[in-house]
Amino acid sequence: MPEKSEIVDLLDNIASIMEFKGENPFKVSAFRNAGNSIRKFEGDIEEMAGANRLGEIKGVGKETAKVVSEFMLTGNSIFYQELISDIPSGVLDMFEIRGIGPKKINVIYKELNIISIPGLAAACRRGEIAKVKGFGEKTQAKILEEIEKLERNRKFILMDRADKLSAKLLATLSSVKTIDKIEVSGEVRRNMEVVQEIIFVALCPKKNAAIKSTAELFTSAAIDDDELIISDFPVPVKVFFTQDTSEYYNLLFSTTATAEVLSAVKYTGSIAGVKSEEDIFKKLKMSYIPPEMREPQYFTIKDAAHKKPSSLSFGDFNGLLHFHTNASDGNNTLEEMINAGSKLGFKFFAVCDHSQNAAYANGLTEERILAQRELTKALSKKLNVRVYQGIESDILTDGRLDYSPDFLSNFDFIVASVHSQFNLSETDMTARIIKAVENPNTDALGHPTGRLLLARDGYQLNIKKVIDACAANSVAIEINANPHRLDLDWRNIFYAREKGAMFTINPDAHSTQDIELTNYGVLIARKGGIQKEEVINCFSIQEFDKFLSRKIKRNF
C-alpha cells in the first residue's frame, strides 16, 4: 500500500507533466490541489478509498479520486503512464532541478532535443543553453550549479526517513533466527541530520548461515566477505557479521565513528578481549563518549563540563513553543494543537502563527491577533493549561520585526525568523538578524540559517556573530526540529554553549502530527551535549515566566 506522501507526489508529478505539455493551468492546479488536500487530510485515506469515499475530501473530485484509488490498489496509474509514455525518462528527471520548471524543461527538450540531466549539464558547459531565447548566462550557470547539487544530494536521505527505514530494517533483521544480537551503527547511530548509508552490526554464532539467510530477505544483496551490501533502498544498507563478541563491539565502535575520529582517539585496529564499547574506551584510556558525540567537534570543546553526555529526552519538555494553527498556514485549530500537545505531556503553549508580512502563509493582521488573544485566554480557562500569545514575526529586510514596536509588546513570546529576501550579502544579512536579536521584544531566533537540508543552502551569514548577539541579549537560539531544517546546525552548538546561549527546540508544527518532530531536535541537541537546563522548553511555567520577564514588562 503506497504511503500518503507517495500519493501526493503522484498527483504533483501529474500536475507538473500536464503543465509541461501545456494543459489548461486550472486543470493543472486541480491535480496539485487534490494532492494538497490529501496531504492535509487527517483521516484514514485507505479507509476512504476502500469505502469509495475519496470524493468527499474537498479538492478531490471524480477524476483525481479515480487516479488515487487505482494507485492505492495497484501501485500504478494508467492515466500517469499514458501521460509520460511519450516523454523520455531523462526529461522527467529534470523536474527535480530547482530553478527550472515545466516551461523551461519543455524548451530544453523540444527545441534542443536534450533528453537527460547529463545531456543538459553538457549543453550548459558548452554554453549552448545561454543562447536560447528566454535563457541567459545566469540561468545557464544556475542550472549547472543545481544539477551538481542534485547529484551530491541524491546520495543522502533525511534523518526522519533514515530513522524510519532503519527501525523497519532492524525489526526485519532481528527476526533472522541465526542472528543473536544486532544494532544499528554508522550515521544513524550518530544522529546525523542526513544519512548516506545505513549500517548494522550483527553477532551470530553461525556466521555463514546468518549471512545467507539475511541475503535471502532482499532482492538485491551482495555478499562481500563478512559484509552484506543491500541495494533495495534509496541508500545502501550494510550489515557486518561476526561470531566473536569482542569483534562485535569493535565493529560497532569502528563503524560508528568516522576515520577522523578513530584517528583522534588513536584507535588503530581491533582491541582484543572487550565485552562492551565501554571496555574499548577504557583500553584507549579515555572516558566514554556517547555515539552521537563521536564527532571531530567534540575534541574542540574547551569547557570540560560541556563534554558531559546529554540526557535530554522528549519527556523533559514542558513547553510547546513554536507551532502554527489554521489561523495562518497550519492544519489544525489552536484547541486541537493544545489537546494533542497535552496528550504528549506538554504543560504550556505559545502559539506562534505567521505575522502579517507573510502573506503567502496567511499571516495575521493586528486585528486577527487581538482575536487570537481572546481565544488563548478562553482556551487557557477551558483546558486549564497556560497558553501564551506568541508570534513568529518576520524579520523585515532592514532588521525590524513585523508589526509596530507598540503592538509587539502585546505578545508574550516572539520568535523572530527570516522568510524573505534570502539573497542579502553576508554583511547585510548578519546585521539584519543581529538587529532583530537586539530588539527588546525578541525571545527566540527561529531557524537561524534558513537552510533546507538537501534542497536549499542557508543564507549568507556570520553565524558566530549572530550567536554572540543571542547570548548577549538572552535570546534563545532555535533548534528547529523539522527534519528538513534541523537548524541551528549541530556543529554550531558547541560554540553557542561556550558563549552561554540558551536554546529552544521546536517542531515548527503545522499539524498535530508534527508535534512529535520535536524528537529529531532532541537527537540533534544531544550531539552537542545540550542539557535540559539550557533549553527553555524544559523550564517549569515559573521559570519560563521569569525568562519572558527578563527584558521588559509586557502589556499582558
Place this chain on the structure above:
DNA sequence: GCCGTTTTCGGCCCGACTGTTTTCAGTCG
C-alpha cells in the same frame, strides 16, 4: 479538473523575485 450554485457553467491566489527582456515569463513560497 473541481467547486458551488444565483446548479449544469464560470471562475479558479498571488506577490516577490530573477533574469530576461524592453514590458514580461517562469519559478517559488
